[in-house]
Amino acid sequence: MKGWLAGLAAGLLLFGCTPTAEESVQPSLYPAGEYHGTAMGYQGELEVSVLLTDSHIDEIRAPVCPETTGIGAVVVEQLPGLIVANQTLQVDVVAGATVTSRALLDAVQQAVESSGADLTPLLEEPEEPVSPSLQAQVTEADLVIVGAGGAGLTAAAAAAQVNPDLDIVLLEKTGAVGGDTLRAEDGVNAAGTSVQQQTGVEDGFERMLFDTLAVSGGEEAEPLEVLVGDSSSAIEWLAGLGIPLDALRQLDGSTVERTHFPSDGTPIGQALVDGLADAVQQAGVTLCLNTQATGLVTDAQGRICGVIAESPGVRHYYTGRAVILATGGFAANDRLCGSYRTLLRGLDTVSGDAAQGEGITIAQALGAATVDMQQVLLEPTVHRGSAQIVPRSLREAGAILVSREGEPLEADPLNDAALSEELLAQSGRCGWMIFGEGLLHLLPETLQPYLVSGEDPAALAQSAGLPVEALEAVVETRNAELPETADETGNERYPARLEGTLYALEVAPGIQSTLGGLEITADAEVIGADGNPIPGLYAAGEVAGGIHGEQALPGNMLTDLLVFGRRAGQNAAILLSQGENGDDV
CATH class of the missing domain: 3.90.1010 (Sufe protein. Chain: A)
Known part of the structure; x- marks a missing residue:
């Protein structure tokens, strides 16, 4: 052809x-x-x-x-x-x-x-x-890993630990490692860790699994059990690499403090990427930046035997008896997102531009199965036009959301999933966030040029194109629900009250990440259309699906890439330590 x-x-x-x-x-x-x-x-x-x-x-x-x-x-x-x-x-x-x-x-x-x-x-x-x-x-290699984000770096480090003699090649289509992991802010969920024990937090497998299922709406399955069961060892493994996550916080959906992050103030994403990149470099892994994988190669028996890739001016064939796909999801691919759920088409994404889903596509060409492709994580309040996230702190402090018709939204403003779905159901798939002078300091300066304002509800309604009577009713009802002052002295007005200059910002859900992807086993093997693993092909991170259900428990996404990145790297290394017929070499 x-x-x-x-x-x-x-x-x-x-x-x-x-x-x-x-x-x-x-x-x-x-x-x-x-x-x-x-x-x-x-x-x-x-x-x-x-x-x-x-x-x-x-x-x-x-x-x-x-x-x-x-x-x-x-x-x-x-x-x-x-x-x-x-x-x-x-x-x-x-x-x-x-x-x-x-x-x-x-x-x-x-x-x-x-x-x-x-x-x-x-x-x-x-x-x-x-x-x-x-x-x-x-280029001859033993193991080829596609994608140098958190999952790919984890897989490379884990494989090198199992067999330091492996020739490992790590391909990254952009000019730097890290991917969307660099954007991570929450932390890593884990249950029964030494950090929790030292601080007196009682947590364990059953409790974390219960919290995860309560949020996901899914059913207990082996990959999810692996995520929870291996979470504690992932934290200890990171500590062994010099990446201590020694502080705890409790995120929405968790019933205890189980989200781990660095106590020195380093952002969790930066801490993971810097530490894992150092480990990969020390292990002698070959890193190829600006190299885009375009296809997978199999032998006559259907076993993986390499990767086709392109870098500027060069078509590459990387040989290898095992390949790990860690290419991330497809949150930035509007066509692909919209093909699985029409309402997602045209939404802004708060993911990196690199999240195009190529890893899923090249695996599907071999007959790989996918799962939960319609499931995505949505950031409910993203400014329309600039694609900037409007901080959750505004909702926590009392900012309200109304439709284009000026009607207040019914969803819990702190329930991201419910709020996102209600906004998607509105005309224009958007709404307006309304707040007063007392909350203006919570809005980043980069978003303030997009505000519309008014000295009273009528003026704000005219500026935003909202029905005047509807907005006046919302403001009156809201102020009646709130105390007038923030303390007993009465010297400070309650910050969430809609008084003085009023502000409005148009918001809509944005695609944060995708939960669907390649179907994998508990050992991170990619499953083919026949229900059996494709020999030598593994996947980890957002490229894989079927783990989180309809929603991911906050903090579980990083746990996912660490747990299955390790499993993919370890199992690939074990496979490569055996001969063609499964004999140890």
Whole structure:
């Protein structure tokens, strides 16, 4: 197929270069027709067909390429187009695929020779050198990990601990490690840790599992049991790497303090990424930045044997008997999110732009199963237009939310899931956050230019385009519910009261992260459509689904990437420590 596409591309390159009527009366260069040629490539015989007009080579097709997967394809994709566009065989070979390049050039020459045409025009040097835009490169490795966010870094560090002799390659499509993990703020949930014991917090497997199920709306399943059961050891493992999460907080949904974070004030995301990146570097893992995985390779038995990737100017084939996908979710892919739930289409995302779901796509090409693809985590109050999160602290302090019709929303303002769903059900899938002077200090300066304001409810309603009577009723009802002063002295007004200058900010739910993805086993193996694991393929982090149900307990997302990142790395390393038949090596 790629050979035919190469021919089509060559035809497009020729657009605008068709001989004019004046030129067409000149003597014919070639006998028109289709001719064939073959030459021995690196791994087999390469066949081409060449379509000639009386004046030029019109198309070159190489429908079957026996060469190294992904590498020979670079030759087939590029050289035919270069030959056709420049009408010469004097083009540079693809670096890293010299044998295949020479074979294709020889096969084209043989085909033209078989037509009886004079080869002289084809052997003339072009006025300017003609070079392929891509090189080809094969890199041998034992384990290839795709994605250098929190899950990928965890998997690399864990695999290197199991077998320090493994040749591990870590691919990252952006220019830096960390991914969305760098944005994490909450912490890591874990039950029964030494940190909890030292501070007198009573927690354990059953309690954390109960809290998780109460939030998720799901059913108890093995991957979730693994997440909870391995959570404590993940904290201890991090401490062993020099990443102590030695402070606790209690997040919404948890009945005790179980969310772990650094006591030195370092943001949890930064602490994890910095510490794990150091561990990976010390383990000698090869990190390849700006390298985008585009496909997975299997052998005749269906076992994973490598990854196809591209970096600027280079098509790579990374060999490896095991591959771990840690590419993150698809929160920034509007088309993909909208394909699973129409109401999500067009929403802002507060995830990184890199969350496009490519890991899911390339695994699906092998027949990988997916689960819970319609489930996402929504941030309920995101400013429409700037895609900035409006701080939860405003809702906690008493800011209210109304619809475009000026009616107060009924959902608990601190229940993110319920509030998000109610906002999605409103006209325009949005609403307005209303607050007074007493809460203005809670709004970040970057959001203040987007405020609309008014000296009274009527003026604010006019500024925001809300019905005046409806907003006046909301303000009156709200103030009647609140005390007038913040303390017994009566010197300070209650901050949540809607008095003085009033402010409004248009908000809507934004996509924070996705909960659906590749279906995995408790050992982080990717499951195929037949219900069995795909040999040698693992997944961890947001690329995997079926763990959190409809909602994730706050703090569980980082636990997820740590627990299953470790499991993926450990199990891949164990697999690679065995021979082809499962014997220890």
